[in-house]
Amino acid sequence: MAASLGAGLRAALPIMIGYFPVAVAFGTAGRALGLDPWLVTLLSVLVYSGASQFxxxxxxxxxxxxxxxxxxxxxxxxxHLLYGLILMSRLPPLAALRFLYAFTLTDEVFASTLARAQDREEPFAAPWLLGLGLGAYGAWVAGTATGAYLGDALAAHVPLAAEASRFALPALFLAIAWANLSAATLRPMLAALVVALPLGLMGQSAWGILGGALAGVLVAAWGGRR
Structure with a gap:
C-alpha cells in the first residue's frame, strides 16, 4: 500500500543516503574533540539536529x-514551528504520533512530506509518517555511530569520502526542492531565496533559513487567498 510503513521508508531512502555521510562527519568531529564514542552517538539520539549538534x-x-x-x-x-503549522491539519490526531513525528521532523523530512501533500488531499497515514521520520532518524544515528567508532579508520583509508560528505546534505535538499518545484511553489521558493540568500552570504545562515521559511509561508498564504 502507498501509505504503508515500507512506503514511508522508501520515501525516506534519498534522505537516508544524504544523512549518513554527514552524520559520519559529525561522529568523526566529536571523536576529534576527545568525546567518547557513546557520548557522541547519544547526542544524535537525543538532539537529532545537525546544525545544533555541530x-x-x-x-x-x-x-x-x-x-x-x-x-x-x-x-x-x-x-520547525512554521513547518508544524503548515502540516498540522493533515497529521493524525493521536498526540503520541504527532510528538514522534515532530521529533523526527527535519528540513528534508518536511520537504518530502510537503511533496506528498501536493499529490494527496487526505490526511497522512500514520505508518507512512513513521517510516519516513524513523528512516531518516535511524540513518543519522547509524552514521554518527559509524563516525564515532570508525571515523579515524575511514578518514585514513577513504579520504575522498570525508571531503565529499560535506556536500551530501546541500545536494540532497536541492534535489528535493527541485522535485517540489511547480507553478504553485515557484513564488514561495523565490521569496525564500530572496530573503535567505543575502543573510547566508553575510554569515547569518540560521537567520537566513528562518527568514526564508517565513517569507515562503507568507507568500504561499497570500497567494492562496487571491
Missing part, C-alpha cells in the same frame, strides 16, 4: 555558557 561541538572548548548554547540551538530550529 554548534554544540564548536562551543565545547570555548567556555560558552550552557543557557546560551540552549538558546542558540532553539533559535536554529525555530523554523
Amino acid at each position: 554548534l554544540i561541538l564548536s562551543t565545547l572548548g570555548g567556555g560558552t555558557p550552557l543557557p546560551l548554547v540552549v538558546a542558540l540551538c532553539a533559535g536554529l530550529n525555530l523554523r
